[in-house]
Amino acid sequence: MDLAHALAAGLGAGGAALVGGYLLQRTRRTETGAVVAARSDWDLAEMLVTDGVLTEATPQARRLLDCRRDERLGWRDIRAALEPSFGPLPDAPPRSPVILQALDDPQTLLRLTPEDAELRMTITTPPTGSGDLLRYRTDQRELAQLRRVVTRAPMPIWQTDADRRVVWSNAGFADLCAQAGLPDHSVPPFAILPDIGEEYHVTRSSIGSRAENSQAWFEVQSYRLPDGWLHYAQSIDAVIHAEIAQRNFLQTLTRIFAHLPIALAVFDRDRRLVLFNPALVDLTGLAADFLSARPNLLSFFDMLREKRMMPEPKDYGGWRDTLRDVIAAASTDQYIETWNLASGLTYRVTGRPHPDGGVAFLFEDITAEISLTRRFRQEIEVTQAVLDSLDDAVAVFSQLGVLSFCNAAYRDMWGGDPDGSLADTDIADASRLWQAGCDPSPIWPDLRDFVLTLRDRAGWDAELTRQDGQTLTLRAEPLVGGSTMVRFSGPVGRPGASLAESRQARA
Template sequence: MSPELLFTLATLALGSLGAAFFALYGLAWLASRKDHDVAITLSSQDNDIVFLFDDEKLVNATPAAQSIMAAAANVGSDWSRLLSVMISKFPTLQRDISELADCGSMAIESRDESAVMKCEWRNGLARLTLFDRETEQAHLDLDRHSLMAMEQELETLRATTEHVPFLVWRENEDDTITWANSAYMSLADSLSDEAETQSWPPVSLFNTQLLANAGSKESRRLRLKDAAGEDHWYDVFRYKLGKTTLYTANSADRTVKAEETLREFTQTLTKTFSHLTIGLAVFDRNRQLALFNPALSDLTTLSAEFLITRPALTTFLDRLRDSQMMPEPKDYKSWRHEMAELENAAEDGTYEEIWTLPGDKTYRVSGRPHPDGAIAFLFEDISAEMSLTRRFRSEIETGQAVLDSLSEAIAVFASDGHMVMSNSAYTSLWNVTRKNDSAEISISDATRVWNAKCAPTPLWDNIRDFVRASGERNEWIGQTRLWDGRRLNCRFVPMPNGQTLVGFMPESRTQTMRPVLRPQASSSHYVEM
């Protein structure tokens, strides 16, 4: 045979083999396609709840199964959505289904044994069939109105939980989340990696074991770090519901920030008050010591260890009494009554007393109201001030006694014309009563008394001008006559700080009358009246 004929025969043979191969491949593909279509096709008689999954994608479902998926949370893949509905009833579903490809089929009991999930591996697909044993045993007939009412209630509850601004979720006994609202899912999604697909169950954001011993109305403040590493705080509450647990979490960031601000403010006040010599004690609305400074311990001799324990107001006052750092009462009952009045007066801001203590110590104690029902007590050591006051009072009394011993009638007037002091001879001469507050008597009042008991004279006009005059002044003297005929010698002496001393010395009837003199323009000579 020629080479050309052999080449032609070989070409025909190869073409026939290729055509046969493609024909067989096409038939195999069509058969596989047919098997796949048969596998994902559910019979119209399938009234059970059946799901067909290709990995995490739902490829088919019966109408009843589609109703369940419609009620599932919108969380990632189809498999995650189914888990969000089923995991509370089948807590081991996610773990068991991972072995389905190896074992081929399995039946998973529900937590309460009221249902069974039958799982089969067919042509690379997972077929899940849900059987409800209670439904098989008894059918409940619901009228249309009852069903509508239940659906409306379900919609109301779902809308409520989805729109509340705080986190709500439920966990089963092994701490797996079985349900969560949108606020929780959004927060969990924001804390996950951007490339990570949202799945079910969501990550547990909090260590709920810390609430194991918490009561139903007792919260725990838990910390949560965001993606940037910043701390956020939540007040988490725990409610036991059968075999599951309901949790709610409210953001406490503002509260924590306010507490930190208050703590910093308190520390600032403490540092500021630590340099004061006045003892400060602030009691909160519960009447417990909330703030004090070192001067309080120094003045009251109460130890810092005792003050740090935040004693109650009554305990604080008892300790002061035991330490003899407050006036000793006549009896304990009356003292308790006085302490109750002390607290009430401090609330009104009207409490202020002088405590005279043993050892020549004197304290000024005042009470002031503070915001939110708190009260503050101030302890000021005024021993030196009281000692100085007593010394001044003694000196004044001594000076008054010296003036009273003089036979000359003396009165001292301030620069504004009011009487500062007078002696006994003055009150006797003019027949007036000495007042406790001499400032109530002016030079005009005094000259009216003098004028009424003396013969007419321009001397009183001159003294009024002299007392109120400013600048440099010179001492001068004058005379007038009392209505009983006696001559009255008068002297007017400038004193420091603009004060003026007026002295009166009546002559006896046997003395010779001297002419009355009046000053002329700050000179030292006299004019006869």
């Protein structure tokens, strides 16, 4: 913004110096020391207009009009060059003498003197000292530099008067008008209406590009001047496209989250709620208008506590400190807790870091999962208790031949605790243990094949003799899902098919 002010101030000061310099006349000192104005053709700004066309002009006059020696300007061009310094001129060359004062210097005069069909125009100025001349030359160099800077500025710059008409603009503004399809550069393509008391105004607006059939977006910054406004336009197409993409992405996420059974609450870096889905209303019982008001994180958890949708803290005074630890843990992706509510529901609450310093909390109702787990655990405990109550030693192997569980009689008979071991016990390990504790028998390879086979199977019995002389009956029975139960009983085993009969049934 400092560069913008410097450009505006520099242009104004340079322009004034240039116009004043055009009107300057050199001075010379007489022998008595008095300063008088030299009136040579080089110093005099005088021009002759014949039938409304410039026919003669001194070098100073041509510098003021910014025209070549052989160029013939019309009255309209002469008026446009002189009106910024002397104010409105007549629409046509006057037929009677007229004297006009410069707007910013009453001692500088423009004399319009009709002479038959001609009009002589003479500009007289007060004497000028050498200091003013040197200052003028310095300002000329600065003005040339500022002109180059403004001409090459990558943004449109223009100035409007009190009537909102363009009185000055750079090349970027001309390109902007061409893009908007406006041949008249005196009217800006944007409707900028600052308030009366404003010194600075920002406007976002767009123009249609006829060539590309698209919209070009600009942010216009306007600064008040004594006689109007100075405007700077900057392209913000990238910003607009990013905002549209972000809004579309957010809408897509909202539609996706709307169908999720997991409640979602996203807080920004200021810890205010910026996104939630309908499941949050369903699971927590919080009012939608409360959530839409973007509460902060502490208010959100306070409302959860009031609704009894979170475990009641033992010390609520220390709960705020605990909550800060929760937020810190969630910001580092290290927060996950299970909330057992007084209503019997069970929620899993997970905290995850969100981009740009935010944090997201997910609330999942795992009541059914917890109930199923508890019921399954209870069934396992009952099954284990039933097996432990049996006198027979029982071992169950999975379809892959891994020992799933065994009962107390098995542990007493064969020693050790396979369930408490970190390493899995498979049928090969177990059969080696059994084989080592019994007299030689040909059933062990068949037993291992029976446990690992994927074909239809039929249960079978075999008689074994332990090395201590005890007689055992081994019973191998297929179970649901490809599992196998191996049972060892006393001398009077459960009636069943022999190994040979089982082989014959499988064959």
